[in-house]
Amino acid sequence: xxxxxxxxxxxxxxxxxxxxxxxxxxxxxxxxxxxxxxxxxxxxxxxxxxxxxxxxxxxxxxxxxxxxxxxxxxxxxxxxxxxxxxxxxxxxxxxxxxxxxxxxxxxxxxxxxxxxxxxxxxxxxxxxxxxxxxxxxxxxxxxxxxxxxxxxxxxxxxxxxxxxxxxxxxxxxxxxxxxxxxxxxxxxxxxxxxxxxxxxxxxxxxxxxxxxxxxxxxxxxxxxxxxxxxxxxxxxxxxxxxxxxxxxxxxxxxxxxxxxxxxxxxxxxxxxxxxxxxxxxxxxxxxxxxxxxxxxxxxxxxxxxxxxxx
Numbered sequence: 001x002x003x004x005x006x007x008x009x010x011x012x013x014x015x016x017x018x019x020x021x022x023x024x025x026x027x028x029x030x031x032x033x034x035x036x037x038x039x040x041x042x043x044x045x046x047x048x049x050x051x052x053x054x055x056x057x058x059x060x061x062x063x064x065x066x067x068x069x070x071x072x073x074x075x076x077x078x079x080x081x082x083x084x085x086x087x088x089x090x091x092x093x094x095x096x097x098x099x100x101x102x103x104x105x106x107x108x109x110x111x112x113x114x115x116x117x118x119x120x121x122x123x124x125x126x127x128x129x130x131x132x133x134x135x136x137x138x139x140x141x142x143x144x145x146x147x148x149x150x151x152x153x154x155x156x157x158x159x160x161x162x163x164x165x166x167x168x169x170x171x172x173x174x175x176x177x178x179x180x181x182x183x184x185x186x187x188x189x190x191x192x193x194x195x196x197x198x199x200x201x202x203x204x205x206x207x208x209x210x211x212x213x214x215x216x217x218x219x220x221x222x223x224x225x226x227x228x229x230x231x232x233x234x235x236x237x238x239x240x241x242x243x244x245x246x247x248x249x250x251x252x253x254x255x256x257x258x259x260x261x262x263x264x265x266x267x268x269x270x271x272x273x274x275x276x277x278x279x280x281x282x283x284x285x286x287x288x289x290x291x292x293x294x295x296x297x298x299x300x301x302x303x304x305x306x307x308x309x310x
Contacts, residue, residue, distance in 0.1 A: 065272060065306050068098060069282045072105040072270045077297040079107075080266060080288050088262030088288070090215050090241045100275035110265040110285065111212030113203035114220060116184065117177040120209060121146050123257055126223035131197045141190055148173045148187045164188050178204050180301065203267075205285050205300055210259035213247060214239045226253040264288045265300060280306050 075096070080088055090111065095104040114123055121142045128138035152158040152175065161172040167188055178184070181202050184195050201220050211220055213235060222232050231250055239247045244260035251258055270282040282304035286297045 061274060061276070061278065062306060064101070064274065065280050065304070068101055068103050068272050068274075069270050069284065069302075069304065071096075071098060072103050072282075073268060073284060073286055073297075073299070076105055076107045076266065076268045077286060077288065080262075081296050083262070085263060086261045090212060090244070090262050102273045104271040105268055107266050107268040109212055109215055109263045110203050110205045110267055111208065111210075111259070111261070111263040112215035112217065112220065113201055113206055113267075114211060114223070115206035115209065116145065116181060116202050116204055117149050118206065118209040120225075120257070122225035123209075123211075123223060126225055126227075127198060127201060127220070128194065130219050130222045131194055133191075133194060141187075141194070144187050144189060145184070148175070148183075149177055151175045160188075180204060203265075203285075205263075205265035205267075205287070207263055207265060208259055210257050212244075212260050212263075213251070213258045214241045214244045214260055224251075224254040224257050227251070270304075280304060 075094065076092075079092060079094075083089070088109075090109040091107060093104070093106040095102065097103075114127060116124075124142040124145050125135075125138050128141045129135060133141060147160050152160075158175075160175065164172045169188065171186070173188070174183070174186075181199055181204055184190065184198065184202065185192070187195075201217055201223075211224075213221055213224075218232070218236055221227070221235055222229070231252070231254075234250055235247045238250070248255060248258070248260070265285055265287050268282075268284045268286065270284065272280045272282070274280065282302065284299060284303075285301040287300050288297050289295055
């Protein structure tokens with residue numbers, strides 16, 4: 001290269017990289033956005049994994065609980081099968097350990113409860129009075145319970161549907177048997193507090209109009225028509241499910257509302273303590289079937305508090 005031209009190159013201005021810092025900043029921001037997105041994705045995935053693991057644990061506990069309840073029911077049925085109603089045990093209790101979980105079971109004949117579909121008005125009236133209703137109100141409540149379950153005869157007047165409509169209710173009376181005891185809440189005009197208290201003493205599975213005085217709660221015994229309060233105390237002191245006839249002589253006129261002995265339907269209260277320490281309670285009604293049935297018993301009702309109160 002000629003010397004002059006070579007020297008001129010020394011004086012030519014060099015191009016300045018004015019955009020280099022801006023480009024570097026853009027790259028850094030993009031990287032930061034990518035890192036933030038990856039962090040968010042990782043957080044979402046971590047939450048998903050945690051929720052999945054928790055759901056799996058809950059599902060596992062639910063399966064374990066149902067298996068333990070079923071085991072308790074199997075052992076309850078074992079104690080009841082093979083006996084007729086007269087000799088079938090009317091109550092009992094037992095407990096067992098399965099794995100690291102503990103199960104306690106108490107069972108009692110549904111004869112201990114008043115059957116909403118079969119009980120006479122006098123027995124329903126008596127229960128309402130025992131639970132705190134005034135006699136005149138209790139008489140009306142008993143009439144409404146009977147009206148709910150009763151189909152009017154052909155040609156008879158049927159004021160009940162209109163009474164429900166006048167009360168502002170968007171439904172009418174079933175005028176057929178109660179499907180479950182909780183349906184008592186739908187009967188027109190019954191106070192909610194009265195119904196809440198009554199549900200512990202009523203059923204749709206007794207199968208008879210009479211109650212078993214040897215197993216019934218004191219409130220049910222006191223609800224018997226024409227029963228003397230002093231006699232109630234004597235019955236509660238003397239009764240013995242192993243000798244069910246012992247108290248019949250005390251009943252007098254109230255004896256017409258009593259039928260001692262087992263029923264085909266039995267209510268089992270199952271109390272479970274899982275290996276995690278969690279406690280679950282279940283209330284199950286099972287029906288002992290006839291000898292020629294392929295299944296020795298059937299489940300009529302099942303409620304547990306695994307997902308909330310029974």
